[in-house]
Amino acid sequence: MSETTLQPSVSPPDPAVDLTVSGSVRRRPRREDVRAALLEAAVEVFEETGYLAARLDVIAERAGYTKGAIYSNFGSKQELFASLLAERLAGITADFLAKSADFSSFGELLQYSAARLADEVLREQAWHTLVVEFTIQAGRDSEVGAVYQAQRRIRRDLLAATIADRAAPFGGSADPNDYSVLAMMLLATVNGLAIEVAADPDGVTREQIRDSLAAVLTAALALRSP
Structure with missing residues (x-):
């Protein structure tokens, strides 16, 4: 008689959740929340420095994200x-x-x-x-x-x-x-x-x-x- 090995069921990863290094759960922010935060930070930086002098990395940091978040939401x-x-x-x-x-x-x-x-x-x-x-x-x-x-x-x-x-x-x-x-x-x-x-x-x-x-x-x- 063959013996069947039961494998534990594994749920697919939740795309809205990240695991930190320590294994704790961190929920990813919604795209619309990221966009809103970037726009709010952009207003502040643009008004402080002007359009030409404004830097995307400064805007992203002000919003709490990396510059990649700007490119993924706005492109330029x-x-x-x-x-x-x-x-x-x-x-x-x-x-x-x-x-x-x-x-x-x-x-x-x-x-x-x-x-x-x-x-x-x-x-x-x-x-x-x-x-x-x-x-x-x-x-x-x-x-x-x-x-x-x-x-x-x-x-x-x-x-x-x-x-x-x-x-x-x-x-x-x-x-x-x-x-x-x-x-x-x-x-x-x-x-x-x-x-x-x-x-x-x-x-x-x-x-x-x-x-x-x-x-x-x-x-x-x-x-x-x-």
Whole structure:
């Protein structure tokens, strides 16, 4: 009679768990948590040193990871910065949509939008300086330029879609394509005002910024259906 040797069952390794040298269990962080930590650290380092001087190893160390974590999540410094731009725009857009749903007239919405953007221009001066630096670099480096161009197009499209979403309840067109020119004008105005504030912070007031933005946004009234 043959004798069968029973082998103990072995569970497959859990890909979310690492064993330390001592044999203790250490759970790996989720990819989205790693990404969020890297983005948070990147904002700090970019604002402290500028885009060109920022080093990926410093960003990774600030987040508690190795530089390889950045490459596996973003691929390059320019893609990391472009991801930051996208994240910030998405956050601003979500905040705008959440707070602008209860206005009773298009005029009220317009004034709120101008004031909201004026506050953004004043509050995020360090960030606007970074964007200007990244823009200059994009004009000199084709790889940075390709990433930046794609990000700018996404930003214009998202802004046009946001304007359409808010204008439609007041009789405006619901087609984002109808607001592509307005979106470009608005972004150019915000960028220009940010440069004016950076160049002469004591000579540009919040009211001037708000009124400049309101004047541009008034163009949206012409796009409303009769």
